[in-house]
Amino acid sequence: MPELATQSEHYSAVITIGDVAIRLNTIDADFLQILHRRYAGFLSPDAHAEFSFDVDLLPPTFLSPDVDLSVSHRSGRWVLDRGDFRAEWEPAAHRGSIRQTANPYSIDAVLRIVHTLVLARQGGFLLHSAGAIRNGKAFLFAGVSGAGKTTISRLAPPDATLLTDEISYIAKREKGYVAFGTPFTGELAKLGENCSAPVAALYLLAQGPENRIEAVTAADAGRGLLANMLFFAEDHELVHWAFKAACDFVDRVPVFRLTFVPDARVWEMIT
Amino acid sequence: MNKKLYVARSPRIAARQLGEEMLIMSAQGSTLFTLNPTATILWQGADGATTLDEIVERRICSEFDVNLEEAMRDAETLAEDLARHGILLVSEEPIINRNLVLQEQH
Numbered sequence: 154m155p156e157l158a159t160q161s162e163h164y165s166a167v168i169t170i171g172d173v174a175i176r177l178n179t180i181d182a183d184f185l186q187i188l189h190r191r192y193a194g195f196l197s198p199d200a201h202a203e204f205s206f207d208v209d210l211l212p213p214t215f216l217s218p219d220v221d222l223s224v225s226h227r228s229g230r231w232v233l234d235r236g237d238f239r240a241e242w243e244p245a246a247h248r249g250s251i252r253q254t255a256n257p258y259s260i261d262a263v264l265r266i267v268h269t270l271v272l273a274r275q276g277g278f279l280l281h282s283a284g285a286i287r288n289g290k291a292f293l294f295a296g297v298s299g300a301g302k303t304t305i306s307r308l309a310p311p312d313a314t315l316l317t318d319e320i321s322y323i324a325k326r327e328k329g330y331v332a333f334g335t336p337f338t339g340e341l342a343k344l345g346e347n348c349s350a351p352v353a354a355l356y357l358l359a360q361g362p363e364n365r366i367e368a369v370t371a372a373d374a375g376r377g378l379l380a381n382m383l384f385f386a387e388d389h390e391l392v393h394w395a396f397k398a399a400c401d402f403v404d405r406v407p408v409f410r411l412t413f414v415p416d417a418r419v420w421e422m423i424t
Numbered sequence: 425m426n427k428k429l430y431v432a433r434s435p436r437i438a439a440r441q442l443g444e445e446m447l448i449m450s451a452q453g454s455t456l457f458t459l460n461p462t463a464t465i466l467w468q469g470a471d472g473a474t475t476l477d478e479i480v481e482r483r484i485c486s487e488f489d490v491n492l493e494e495a496m497r498d499a500e501t502l503a504e505d506l507a508r509h510g511i512l513l514v515s516e517e518p519i520i521n522r523n524l525v526l527q528e529q530h
Binding site for chain 1: 438443445449
C-alpha cells in the first residue's frame with residue numbers, strides 16, 4: 154500500500170541577540186544552512202528561546218523588498234508585512250510565523266522588527282549606529298546612511314571590539330544602558346562580536362575638515378537619537394515607549410557631536 | 425463677542441521637556457515636533473478646563489512683553505496650527521475626557 158503522507162524533517166536555529174533568544178523552525182535543510190552562515194556567532198542551540206517562529210518558505214519568485222513595510226498590532230497579534238515577507242507574531246503565545254522565500258534578508262528584517270518591539274517595552278531600542286567596545290566601555294556612533302558608520306568602524310584600532318557597523322542593540326539596565334553586538338551588518342558586511350559593555354557615550358556623526366567633539370543640547374541629543382532609532386509602527390503605545398526610551402537615554406548617557414575626517418586619529422579621542 | 429475656546433493636550437502624543445525645549449512626538453506619522461517657548465507655555469496650560477484667553481492672560485502676557493489682543497490673535501493661530509498637527513485639541517466646551525494623555529514631563 155503506498156504511503157499517503159511523508160514525514161518532513163524539522164530543523165531549527167536559535168539566534169540570540171542581546172538577551173533575547175528566538176527560535177526559527179524550518180523543514181528546509183538548505184535554509185537552515187543559510188541561517189547558520191548568516192548568524193554564525195549568534196547561534197545558541199541550547200538557549201531557551203523566548204519566541205519561536207515557523208518559517209514557511211515560498212517558491213523562488215520576484216518579491217520586492219521595496220514595497221512599503223507595514224507593522225500593525227491588533228488583538229495581541231503583530232502583523233509585519235513587506236513585499237518580500239509576511240510575518241505574524243503573538244508575543245503572549247511566544248510564537249509566530251513567517252512566509253518568505255529562502256533568503257537571509259527577509260528574515261533579517263523580521264528579526265530587527267521583533268527585537269525593536271521587544272526592546273521597546275523594556276526601555277531599550279535598536280539604533281542606526283556603529284558600536285565598539287574599548288577599555289571595557291561601549292561607544293556608539295549614530296548616523297544615517299553615508300554619515301560615516303562604516304568608515305569609523307573600518308578605522309577602529311586593534312584594541313577596539315566591533316559590536317556592529319550598522320545597527321546597535323541597546324538594553325536598559327538598572328544602572329544605565331548596555332550595548333550588545335549584533336549580526337546586523339552594513340557595508341562592512343562583517344558581523345559584530347557577540348559581546349556587550351556599558352554604554353559610555355553616544356556620538357552623532359558628521360564628516361568635516363577636522364576631528365572635533367562638541368557638546369550638544371539635551372534637545373539636540375534627543376532629536377539626534379530619535380532620528381536614528383529603528384521604529385516601525387505608528388502604534389500609539391509604541392510611540393510613547395520609543396519616545397520615553399530616547400528621552401531617558403539622553404538623560405543618562407553623554408551625547409556628543411563627532412565631526413571627523415576619515416583618518417584613524419579620530420579614535421585617539423574615543424577612550 | 426468671541427466664543428471661549430478650551431484647549432487640551434492630545435492623548436495621542438508623548439512629550440518631554442529636554443533642557444530648554446519641549447519635544448513632542450505624535451503617533452500620527454511618528455512625527456517629532458519642537459515647541460518654541462510661547463507654544464510650550466500654551467501647551468502646558470492646555471488642561472481642557474482652562475480657556476485659551478485665560479492661558480494667554482495669566483501665563484503668556486505675564487511672561488512676554490505683549491498686549492492681550494495681539495497675544496490672543498497669535499495664540500488662536502498657534503492653537504489651530506497645533507490642532508492641525510494633532511498635538512492639541514480645541515473645543516468650545518471644556519474637554520474633560522483626557523484620561524489617556526501620555527506625557528513625560530520632568
